[in-house]
Structures are given as C-alpha cells and as structure tokens.
Amino acid sequence: MQYVTRRTVKRVAWGVGVAAAMFAGLGTVAALWENPLFTRMTPTGGFEIALLFLLSALLGLYVGLPQAECGKRTAGTGGIIGFLGIACPVCNKILMLLFGSALLIEYYEPVRLYLALGGVVLVAVAIWLKLTGRGCAETGAPVSGVTSP
Numbered sequence: 001m002q003y004v005t006r007r008t009v010k011r012v013a014w015g016v017g018v019a020a021a022m023f024a025g026l027g028t029v030a031a032l033w034e035n036p037l038f039t040r041m042t043p044t045g046g047f048e049i050a051l052l053f054l055l056s057a058l059l060g061l062y063v064g065l066p067q068a069e070c071g072k073r074t075a076g077t078g079g080i081i082g083f084l085g086i087a088c089p090v091c092n093k094i095l096m097l098l099f100g101s102a103l104l105i106e107y108y109e110p111v112r113l114y115l116a117l118g119g120v121v122l123v124a125v126a127i128w129l130k131l132t133g134r135g136c137a138e139t140g141a142p143v144s145g146v147t148s149p
Contacts, residue, residue: 015064071126082119
C-alpha cells in the first residue's frame with residue numbers, strides 16, 4: 001500500500017513540476033512578461049497567459065497520469081501548436097524565414113488565438129486517450145503503467 005502511495009505522490013509531484021516549468025519557461029521564451037532574455041515585438045492580446053496556464057496545467061496532468069503510450073504524439077503536437085499560438089509571430093525566426101513578416105502579421109496574427117486553443121484541445125484529447133486507453137491496443141502498452149511478466 002505504501003508503494004502505491006509513494007508512486008502516486010511522485011507522479012503528482014512530477015506533473016506539478018512539469019506544469020510549473022512549462023509555464024515559466026514558455027512564458028519567458030514567448031516574452032509574455034518582461035524579462036531580460038527576450039523582448040516581444042508584437043503586443044499580447046490578453047489571452048496568451050490564460051492559455052499558457054491552461055496548456056501547462058493540462059501537460060502537467062498528462063505527465064502526472066500513469067505511464068502509457070496512449071496519446072504521446074497528440075500531447076506533443078498539442079504542446080507545439082499551443083506554444084506557436086501564444087508566441088510572438090515576428091519573434092519566431094523559423095516562421096519569419098518561412099513566411100516573412102508581412103504575411104505573418106496579416107494572416108497568422110489574427111488566427112493565433114485559434115491555434116493556441118487547438119493546441120489546448122489536442123492536449124485534452126491526449127489526456128482522454130491516456131485515461132481511456134484508446135490507441136494503446138495497437139502497441140500493447142499497459143494503461144496502468146505496470147508491465148506484466
């Protein structure tokens with residue numbers, strides 16, 4: 001019984017740690033608050049910090065759930081898409097090289113909110129996949145995190 005409790009506490013602590021690190025790290029890189037490392041070139045719309053908090057909390061929950069291979073790609077994709085939705089489009093060098101500043105400001109900036117929401121939805125779907133065990137049948141990964149001998 002004590003073993004289960006330690007594992008549960010360890011998983012919860014790991015999930016909280018991941019959520020806190022994601023919030024602080026991604027928020028700093030996206031320059032959602034003033035920091036000496038990064039400067040944001042476009043103003044925030046007000047939704048970025050709330051969506052970053054939601055995205056970080058959901059990713060922390062995903063990490064804190066019992067180990068299974070279900071939804072791993074979905075969670076990763078949701079995290080990347082969510083970050084692209086909250087980040088400054090002009091500051092993102094890869095997007096800038098691919099599309100140029102005029103295209104980013106005119107077409108990408110208006111849909112950033114929806115992109116961030118899409119990332120949050122994908123992480124929520126990954127949590128649902130991990131909880132229900134859907135998608136695990138193909139790989140044979142256990143849902144409970146305990147492997148059979």
